[in-house]
Amino acid sequence: MATSTDSEVTGRSSGALETRGIEPVPLDERTGRPSQLFWVWFAANISILGLPLGATLVAVQGLTVWQAVLVAAVGSVGSFAIVGAVSIAGRRGGAPGLTLSRAVFGARGNIGPTAVSLISRLGWETVNTTTAAFALLSLATILFGTSPVAKQHPVLTVVCIAVFELCTVLVSGLGHAVLVAVQRWATWVFGLLNLIVGGFLIATISWAAVASARPAPVGAMLAGVGVIAAGTGIGWANASADIARYQARGVRAGALVLSAAAGAGIPLVLLISLGSMLAAGDPTLAAAGDPVAAIRAMLPSWMAVPYLLAAFGGLLLSNHLSVYSAGLTTLTLGLRMPRVYAVVVDVVVTFLGSIYFILVADGFYTPFIAFISMLAVPITAWVGVFSCDMLRRRDYDPVALMDTGRTSGYWYLAGIRPAAVIAWAVAIVVGYLFTTAGPSDGAWFTGSLADTWLGRNGLGWVITFVIAFGGYAALGGTRSAAVAGSTAAPK
Numbered sequence: 242m243a244t245s246t247d248s249e250v251t252g253r254s255s256g257a258l259e260t261r262g263i264e265p266v267p268l269d270e271r272t273g274r275p276s277q278l279f280w281v282w283f284a285a286n287i288s289i290l291g292l293p294l295g296a297t298l299v300a301v302q303g304l305t306v307w308q309a310v311l312v313a314a315v316g317s318v319g320s321f322a323i324v325g326a327v328s329i330a331g332r333r334g335g336a337p338g339l340t341l342s343r344a345v346f347g348a349r350g351n352i353g354p355t356a357v358s359l360i361s362r363l364g365w366e367t368v369n370t371t372t373a374a375f376a377l378l379s380l381a382t383i384l385f386g387t388s389p390v391a392k393q394h395p396v397l398t399v400v401c402i403a404v405f406e407l408c409t410v411l412v413s414g415l416g417h418a419v420l421v422a423v424q425r426w427a428t429w430v431f432g433l434l435n436l437i438v439g440g441f442l443i444a445t446i447s448w449a450a451v452a453s454a455r456p457a458p459v460g461a462m463l464a465g466v467g468v469i470a471a472g473t474g475i476g477w478a479n480a481s482a483d484i485a486r487y488q489a490r491g492v493r494a495g496a497l498v499l500s501a502a503a504g505a506g507i508p509l510v511l512l513i514s515l516g517s518m519l520a521a522g523d524p525t526l527a528a529a530g531d532p533v534a535a536i537r538a539m540l541p542s543w544m545a546v547p548y549l550l551a552a553f554g555g556l557l558l559s560n561h562l563s564v565y566s567a568g569l570t571t572l573t574l575g576l577r578m579p580r581v582y583a584v585v586v587d588v589v590v591t592f593l594g595s596i597y598f599i600l601v602a603d604g605f606y607t608p609f610i611a612f613i614s615m616l617a618v619p620i621t622a623w624v625g626v627f628s629c630d631m632l633r634r635r636d637y638d639p640v641a642l643m644d645t646g647r648t649s650g651y652w653y654l655a656g657i658r659p660a661a662v663i664a665w666a667v668a669i670v671v672g673y674l675f676t677t678a679g680p681s682d683g684a685w686f687t688g689s690l691a692d693t694w695l696g697r698n699g700l701g702w703v704i705t706f707v708i709a710f711g712g713y714a715a716l717g718g719t720r721s722a723a724v725a726g727s728t729a730a731p732k
Contacts, residue, residue: 259416295516320474
C-alpha cells in the first residue's frame with residue numbers, strides 16, 4: 242500500500258507545534274467555531290495589495306469610484322462566499338482541500354490540480370514577500386538614510402526578504418492553533434494601524450475628480466468583478482478547507498459561508514474602495530512598480546513609519562495563511578517529510594522568487610495581474626468540479642484519502658477519475674480561449690475568443706466554472722460521488 246509518511250499518518254499537536262500532516266483530523270479534535278474563521282480571513286485580507294487593486298478599477302477599467310465600490314463588494318464578498326462554500330468539505334472530511342480532492346479526481350488524477358494550487362500559493366507568497374521587502378526598504382530609508390532603490394542595496398534587500406520569511410515561518414511552521422490565535426489578535430493591532438493610515442490617505446483624495454468622473458458601461462463593471470474575484474477569493478478557494486478541517490461537525494454550512502464572506506469582505510471592500518478613490522485623482526498607483534513607495538508618497542512624512550508597519554503586518558498576516566496551506570499542498574503532492582519541513586521548503590522557493598522580482602525583473606505589478614489572470618482559470622475549473630461533487634458527497638473515506646496506491650478506494654481507473662479530470666481539462670482549455678493576460682499594449686497571452694463580449698469583459702473565469710461544473714455533472718460525476726466514499730467513517 243502506498244501511503245504517506247509516518248509523520249503524516251500519526252501526526253498530532255505537541256504543545257504549540259502542530260505535527261499533524263494531511264491525514265484527516267479525528268472527530269474528537271474537531272472543535273473549531275466559525276468565529277475563528279472570520280478572524281483568519283479578516284487578517285489575511287488587510288494587506289495594502291487591496292489599494293492597487295482598487296486603483297486598477299478606476300485607472301484601467303475606467304470605472305467611477307461608486308461603480309468601483311459596488312464592484313469591490315460583489316467581487317470580494319461573492320468570491321469569498323465561494324471560499325466559504327468550499328470550506329464545507331473541510332468540515333465534512335477533516336482534511337486539507339487538495340487531499341480531499343483525491344476523492345474527486347483520483348489518487349493520480351489529483352496531481353494536476355494539486356500542482357496548480359501549489360504554484361498559486363507560491364506565487365501569492367512571492368507577491369507578499371516582495372511587497373513586504375519594499376516596505377522594509379522604505380523603513381530603512383527613513384532610519385538609516387539609504388536609497389529606496391533596491392538594486393542599489395542588494396545585501397540589504399536580501400536581509401529584508403529574509404526578515405519577512407523568518408516572521409512567516411515562526412507562525413506557519415508552528416501550525417493551526419498558533420495561526421488562528423495570532424491572526425485574531427494581530428488583526429486588532431494592524432487593523433487599527435490601517436484605519437489610522439487610511440484616514441490620512443482619505444485627506445489626499447481629489448473629490449473633484451471623484452465627482453466629475455463619468456460612469457463606465459456595464460461591461461466594464463463585469464470585467465472589474467472578474468479582476469477583483471480573481472485577485473481575492475478565487476485564489477483562496479482551494480485553500481479554504483485547510484483551516485476548516487478543524488471545525489466541529491455540528492457547525493452549519495451557512496455559518497462557514499458567512500464567516501468567509503464577511504471576514505474577508507469587510508477589509509477588502511474598504512481597501513479596494515479607498516484605492517479607487519486615490520486613483521481618481523492620481524492614476525499612477527495602478528501601474529506603480531513599487532506600490533508601497535507610491536502610497537507612502539501620499540502621506541505626511543511623519544506618518545511613514547506607522548504606514549510601513551501597517552503594510553508589513555498586513556502582508557505578514559496574509560502570508561501566514563498562504564504558507565500554512567502551501568505546506569499541506571506540498572505534502573499532498575507527494576513530498577515525504579514532516580509538515581514543518583514542507584513549510585520551510587515553500588519559504589525557500591518564495592525567498593528566491595522575491596529576489597528575482599526585486600533585484601532582476603524590471604516590473605512588479607504588471608506580472609502580478611498577469612499571474613492572477615492565468616491561474617484563475619485552472620483554479621476556477623477545480624472549484625467547479627469540486628463544488629459539483631460536494632452536492633452529493635457527504636463523507637470522505639479517511640483510509641482511501643491517505644492511500645495513493647492501487648489498493649486505494651479512490652484509485653478509480655488507473656488512479657484517475659475520468660469524469661473529473663476531463664471536465665477540469667476541458668474547462669481550462671475553454672477558459673483560456675476567453676483570457677487575456679498582461680498589459681493591453683503588449684499582452685503576454687491572448688486567447689482566440691478574448692475579443693468577444695465575454696472575453697473583453699473578463700468573464701472567462703465564469704465560463705470556466707460553468708463548463709467544469711456542468712461537464713462533471715454531465716459525465717455522471719455527481720451520481721458516482723454518492724457512492725464513492727461509501728466506506729467512510731460514520732458522521
